[in-house]
Amino acid sequence: MKIEIVKNILEANDQVALLNRETFNNLNVFTVNVMASPGAGKTSLILEAIPRLNSSVAVIEGDVASSIDSEKVARFNIPVVQINTGGNCHLDASMIREAIKKLSLEGIRYLFIENIGNLICPASFDLGEHIRIVISSVPEGDDKPYKYPGLFSTVDAVILNKIDLLPYVDFNIEYFKNGITAINKKAKIFPVSCKTDEGIDSWVEWLKGENRYK
């Protein structure tokens, strides 16, 4: 009975996600679903990408509460919509459908959707995005792909952020990478630091290459 309800919710979500994807396709807006733990660096990574894309960018900021992140993004003078989910631990396609009504997507080439800080539920909800990435940060530990296979198995790229902290924490990068390739052969892995900018150019170049509308 419980499983039936969950199945219905996910099917309804997929229908709306399909509509969202159609909207993005019609307007040539390449859309990226950004997922991560709290504090892994979702906003920082988006802020690093914006000036490097040389293109029109919009952002949808998901958070349980507060507008701290959307205020940071708004300083770049780009369109941004904040979704506060209240108690909800993930974004769903209907929330995105509402948010894009408030965004002028005409002429936008990249739309980043910053999901809720959570490595579990966001994995199950298609938002209509073209690619999904997860950011995992060095201080969180090298076991995250083993502990959260549901999310790591669905992404197109894993961004390993805060590599500037590698000298100060125990982190085996081979163990981390092996955990990803065991469940997801296609995922690209980009070690980066939003603090020192190391590796940022590589992942932005990859993102540009993935954009079918550029």
Add this chain to the structure above:
Amino acid sequence: MKIEIVKNILEANDQVALLNRETFNNLNVFTVNVMASPGAGKTSLILEAIPRLNSSVAVIEGDVASSIDSEKVARFNIPVVQINTGGNCHLDASMIREAIKKLSLEGIRYLFIENIGNLICPASFDLGEHIRIVISSVPEGDDKPYKYPGLFSTVDAVILNKIDLLPYVDFNIEYFKNGITAINKKAKIFPVSCKTDEGIDSWVEWLKGENRYK
């Protein structure tokens, strides 16, 4: 309609939590619900406490997948039960009810319940614990109490872990503390490092003081 369902689920959970608390009270088992983001240091903090408590300890390990953490705890030769929730992003009282059937709680004085790595949903589910703590780690950033007020407002203590990383990241400890006291006047705040052991003794002493059964 949706709200009604959530309300029913939470009411049913509270009934079972009441039974759990009765079991713990009858057996004089002081029970601690440990919540945090993925990789904030839940297992490490529990492992630091075990040898300092000079008392019989048991652990319930919650995880979406894997038994990495319960294997670490089992090395201490103490009773440990692993709950793998599959896709579920929080523990609930019924899972704990099942888990304690597999634990021999006779003579146990401290039971740690390591919740799922998530700062959102665990806040809503009473497990029957006596106290609840959240671990927030320095690299996650100083804005966590502002972004996750639902959880930070319900805890008895906030453990700020990984203070050994303070020299390498931007973290304003006053801003962090103000975010907590604005929504939770009673919460104690313990800055610690599970790596250098700094501050660990203070929080374990506090824990001993809170234990009404010692």
